[in-house]
Amino acid sequence: MGSEECPQILPRYAYNDKSGARKIYTTERGLNMTEQDIQAEAIGTWMNKNELEKALAIGIYGPPELKHDEKVHYLGEFKERVIRLLTRKQVAEPAIYPEIIEALKDKRAARLVINGDIADCFIEKYEELARKLGKPYTVVHDPELKGEAGLAVVSNDAVDVEEFNVPDREIRLSKLGLSKALINAAGKKVCSHCLEKIIRADPGEVINYHKLTMSDRFWGEHCRACASKP
Template sequence: MKSDHKTDTLANMDPSMQRVAVGIHGIPELKRDEKINYLGEFRERIIRRLTKKQVAEKSIYPEIEKALSHRESSRMLINGSLSPQFTDKYLKLARKMKKSYTVIHDPELTGETGLVVISNDAVDIQDIDV
């Protein structure tokens, strides 16, 4: 059976070909390209986002403090490629506000995202950028 990578999906394959495809390529990941740009999270879960340049600025963005206070916020993610001299102020803010945080060290992450405040559920906020 010849496979056309662009049109074949697991749902269109017979069960034996599905097992082979999963064995070779692993379990497919939903919205992988989107998640790579947002520190491994789905766009619809993001309450606020800062770029790497914004995180590197001296002061804390009040929008991030407000986002951490948002009733839906669950935690903060920070890009691990940034220096602690830039990220420590946000880690302290998260601790002060009793929100968990994770520093993400993943070389596959692309884009300019430096920090996101996220929810466990979809919040679908249109303008997440500060």
């Protein structure tokens, strides 16, 4: 219809500069272009279409979406907007990651996004957490999602957090001196001695444990992390 089509992109090579690795592309017209150039040209091509062409394109292909291949790895969000991210495996653990609590309290945090492929029994604790902290949350059901992203705290703007992946909880707490038995007792009752160990190692982890009371001991319960029994 007279408007220029976005050129086919052919990967060429990569190089490093002060901003890090950048991929260079060669188009059918023989021009070297960065990913940012491609995005800019795609937007320009779209803006140059008249309203009829835009309507026809949307009717056939749907509305244009930037960085689709990136967003399917981050629950439909731009990577640059992710503050903290958990894998599916981490979300399925009984414990709540304190890093997510901190991220939701971050003034830049706009919402919590959760992978809908994870069972409700595992994501409920994070839904409740979001409600408690006054943050909206979205459960995403999208067959196009890729990778292991299970949950993300995201902003409405670019934050460019250098490392938003959260370290494995068991590994982190083991390095802080906690036993595997105590780490795996998350969600259960532990004695005051074990609770003190948790507080010394990471006060934020207290949310994941319940204190064993005298009444509990009377009824035959015992600490799930040590040999302390009634």
